[in-house]
Amino acid sequence: MVQALLIAGSASGQGKTSYTCALAHRLRTLGERVRAFKVGPDFIDPGFLREVTGAPVHNLDLWMVGEQRCAQLLADGGQQADWLLIEGAMGLYDGQPSGADLAAQLGVPVLAVLDAGAMAETFGAVALGLEAYGRHRMLQWVGAAANRVAGNAHARMLRDSLPTELPWAGYLQRCEPVLPERHLGLVQAEEMRTHLSAVWNALDAALHLEIATLRAVPPWRNPLTPEPVATVDPATLQGRTIAVARDAAFSFCYETNLDTLSRLGARLVLFSPLADDPVPPQADAVYLPGGYPELHAARLARSARFLHSLRTCHEAQRPIVAECGGMMVCARTLRDSQGHEHAMAGLLDATAVMGERLAGIGLHSWRLPHGELRGHVFHYGRLEVHAPLTPAALTQPRRYGGPEAVYREGSLTASFFHAYFASQPQAAAALFGG
Structure with a gap:
């Protein structure tokens, strides 16, 4: 049995990479096998996902990669893992195709991660808006999690703002060291390799996971019949x-x-x-x-x-x-x-x-x-x-x-x-x- 999650947000900069890495690290410490993927064309975030999971990370995109190949990549990952964590790109509904399109096509439940650093009860409104907007797309929802939370009191405000139909998945407390950024995105993982152990430990300490919400994630069943990757003439570059x-x-x-x-x-x-x-x-x-x-x-x-x-x-x-x-x-x-x-x-x-x-x-x-x-x-x-x-x-x-x-x-x-x-x-x- 394999479980899958699309970790999505309302925009870029919500903390999807930090949360996905923190969750992957926690699951691995619990003895779970984890494979990670990244929605859309991205080179930097997969580097962090590769370091924290210790496994190759593939991009998923319904147009660039193709629906059948995305299905096959997930199916292959499912043969080697207990959890498939898919980090979204930008906002959940941004782009054509979007992360929401991918989740709907491949039957992957969605977990919303929102930056609540300057937010209280409005957290529930934004999370509910994301869920309501996706109802016509038949998205499956796991719940909502918060990033950059000040502490327990702040977390209770955020949790209590959610409607009963949208479960609370926990939060990532504001912490250091953070993943630094530059003009094209995060500083590359390979440039931080000597510091990554400290980063994973800090993220793990900051992660307050609602384990019951996670356990309620249903087993992932591929709605498509995966087609093997198209065969190519192996002699095309043979000897080169x-x-x-x-x-x-x-x-x-x-x-x-x-x-x-x-x-x-x-x-x-x-x-x-x-x-x-x-x-x-x-x-x-x-x-x-x-x-x-x-x-x-x-x-x-x-x-x-x-x-x-x-x-x-x-x-x-x-x-x-x-x-x-x-x-x-x-x-x-x-x-x-x-x-x-x-x-x-x-x-x-x-x-x-x-x-x-x-x-x-x-x-x-x-x-x-x-x-x-x-x-x-x-x-x-x-x-x-x-x-x-x-x-x-x-x-x-x-x-x-x-x-x-x-x-x-x-x-x-x-x-x-x-x-x-x-x-x-x-x-x-x-x-x-x-």
């Missing part, structure tokens, strides 16, 4: 070695992307540009995911072995796929938020500029000869290109915003677009020379 940049500057990579490349037959070799590792000489292709190169621009500019090896790969016509921050490192220079310029690889005749405002957000797709690659964009940076550099293709936004340019210079494919490789494995393989 792909070097994948992985460190604090190149950490925005879907777990599924690496799984997909491996299923296609590729051998993956990780390396760290921040450590001035050169691209491994046996690599037939290079994958530069996004991340935070702007925070490490000076160090990357001094990584002479890495930059030289990347230029060598480009000159040798080995495929290089650079996403978002990875593309910025391929520019001639990177201008950070303080206006300082740092020399980069120079594969693109452009200057990568770190802006102060969000420059692109949302789900996107890229139509290729092998099919449609789906994914998303979320960036503050921009590319100041110099003639004659022009886009080779444009992505299509799903709902709002403009298209994103895809540049192709020799063997380099670069864009602010983050592709979800499993949405069209053959198209992904083609980018790496398959």
